[in-house]
Amino acid sequence: MTAHEATTAARAVIDLDVPGDVISRHLYGHFAEHLGRCIYGGFWVGEDSPIPNVRGIRSDVVEALRALGIPNLRWPGGCFADDYHWRDGIGPRESRPTMVNTHWGDVVENNHFGTHEFMDLCDLLDADAYVNGNVGSGTVREMSEWVEYLTRDGDSPMARLRRENGRDEPWRVPFWGIGNEAWGCGGNMTAQQYALEARRYGTYCRNHGGNELYRIAAGASDDDVAWTRALMESLGCLTCGSNPTPVFQGVSFHYYSHAGGGINTESATSFSEEEFYGTMRKALDVERVIRRHEAVMDSYDPDRKVGLILDEWGTWWNVEPGTNPGFLFQQNTVRDALVASVHFDAFHRHAGRLKMANIAQTLNVLQAMILTDDSGAMVLTPTYHVFEMNRGHHDATALAAHVQSAPVVGGDVPGLSVSASTRDDAALVSLSNLSVDEPLEVRIDLRGRGASVRRARVLTGEDAAAHNTPETPDAVAPVALETSLEAGVLSVTLPPHAFATVELDLA
Incomplete structure (x- = not known):
């Protein structure tokens, strides 16, 4: 699974002044x-x-x-x-009875x-x-x-x-x-x-x-x-x-x-x-x-x-x-990380x-x-x-975040997942590119308050099956992500199969 040179695009809106439920x-x-x-x-x-x-x-x-x-x-x-x-x-401990873990x-x-x-x-x-x-x-x-x-x-x-x-x-x-x-x-x-x-x-x-x-x-x-x-x-x-x-x-x-x-x-x-x-x-x-x-x-x-x-x-x-099949030990890849990221986006929307x-x-x-x-x-x-x-x-307050347009991947999977929250004059934006092989250019209209980027990071790997081992513990680890923020529009390009966060300071 390798990335195509072409970049698809998505747009979203985050209302920085429309608070929701506490996460x-x-x-x-x-x-x-x-x-x-x-x-x-x-x-x-x-x-x-x-x-x-x-x-x-x-x-x-x-x-x-x-x-x-x-x-x-x-x-x-x-x-x-x-x-x-x-x-x-x-x-x-030496006196505690034993039992058989039959499950x-x-x-x-x-x-x-x-x-x-x-x-x-x-x-x-x-x-x-x-x-x-x-x-x-x-x-x-x-x-x-x-x-x-x-x-x-x-x-x-x-x-x-x-x-x-x-x-x-x-x-x-x-x-x-x-x-x-x-x-x-x-x-x-x-x-x-x-x-x-x-x-x-x-x-x-x-x-x-x-x-x-x-x-x-x-x-x-x-x-x-x-x-x-x-x-x-x-x-x-x-x-x-x-x-x-x-x-x-x-x-x-x-x-x-x-x-x-x-x-x-x-x-x-x-x-x-x-x-x-x-x-x-x-x-x-x-x-x-x-x-x-x-x-x-x-x-x-x-x-x-x-x-x-x-x-x-x-x-x-x-x-x-x-x-041991009864021990349920499994490896953990970029695919698993994206499962977690989209779950959290849903959790934030239903925090009430x-x-x-x-x-x-x-x-x-x-x-x-x-x-x-x-x-x-x-x-x-x-x-x-x-x-x-x-x-x-x-314990931050969820913000209204809406995907206006995004590519559909894999037949019927939305290519972008997003959520955001605010606390103490700061905001955190979470973004997931669910395309297995194409980068995604994301433009987000930040409405209601002024903002500046404090830090942005991205998590991905060579492919969606990339994972960490004792020999390669940082094969999948967060690195800095380039962003631009002009006239209230935050722009980032996400690699394929990637999760990113952008930390904002709010005016």
Whole structure:
């Protein structure tokens, strides 16, 4: 896949003085499951490892994720969450019971990374904890006591147990998941059956002291809006003045991208032009799915008291040859970076209802930020760089951004994706050229305020399959991008298969 000499053109408008919804930083959330080498060999190397660590947590990984401003981390699953019993992961590590991780590789889990280790990790990352509780094989009491163990001060059975295990003060744990994929690995329930369980579990996940829980009901796969409707119906009248706070505050859904053949069926690095565009088509379709869930939620909750949560998203390819098929280790290319960039553009446009999103997953699994190995090597993926380049959107206010004209590529894929936000007299513009082989000349009318370019960067590679390895860690990394800004028109030329950000100072 090589670039043609010809350059196609696109035009867009950004209204710098038309603010929209606030883009929650939690839309840039992450996910760490006990799956493959995400936890063990990823985050956790143990105190005795020659790899530099803090209390067993790998130091270079923490440093790299802090550079992203990682806002939250979801743990321990995923499917693993509904097999996980939290008491097995507290106390002296040598005394913790083992279990078999039947979902992911049928390997023995030694429970050395448990509640205290996870909360230590969140502290090191300066990230909020998103703890996913066990509905599938657990009990209401088990989940209720986990909340108490983590968040209650003063004298109580679980607070005393926490202190016996070395932690005096409670933690702040704002986000709590009520099970995971209850329609599948989390219990094979019907929507109505799970809705009743979500109400029951949500009731007993109590606020302790100043820790106010944001309870997230396990929602649909893709565009199964019937599941979302059942959950919203279970909340009763949300517009009645006497109605109490909803028993859960968020409804999730999961959405994975592929090239058209389905998840876990296609290569991460060897793909045709048709498969590239198939992937872009699937990634862009997330906006239709978001709109469908929004429409259902709006009909029950016009005041938007309940948030929509996309707590698993990303690409799902075949594992790398020679690796355990149950570990879901895949390479990460420029194509994956563009999947991330168009997702974020959609997230920004729907920030009024969409309150959190968690990419699957942070390390060594699926569309990872970082790849590591036991030798100590660490690789930042193309997707990592999209998160870093977009950091300025965290808690910024979305701006009205409209594509007026753009080429259609791959038959029916819009060639340009764009979004923008503003904060503190600055703006960030994100642009994606979705053509696999043609540059794109983009002219953007910046209306409503004066602007000057502070910095512009672009991320691309020799082809859409380009990726980073320990031998070539910067094959795909952001570099400076030339721009011009005259009479309120910002002009940039994007290489093929490229993502770019332009940082503006506003007058």
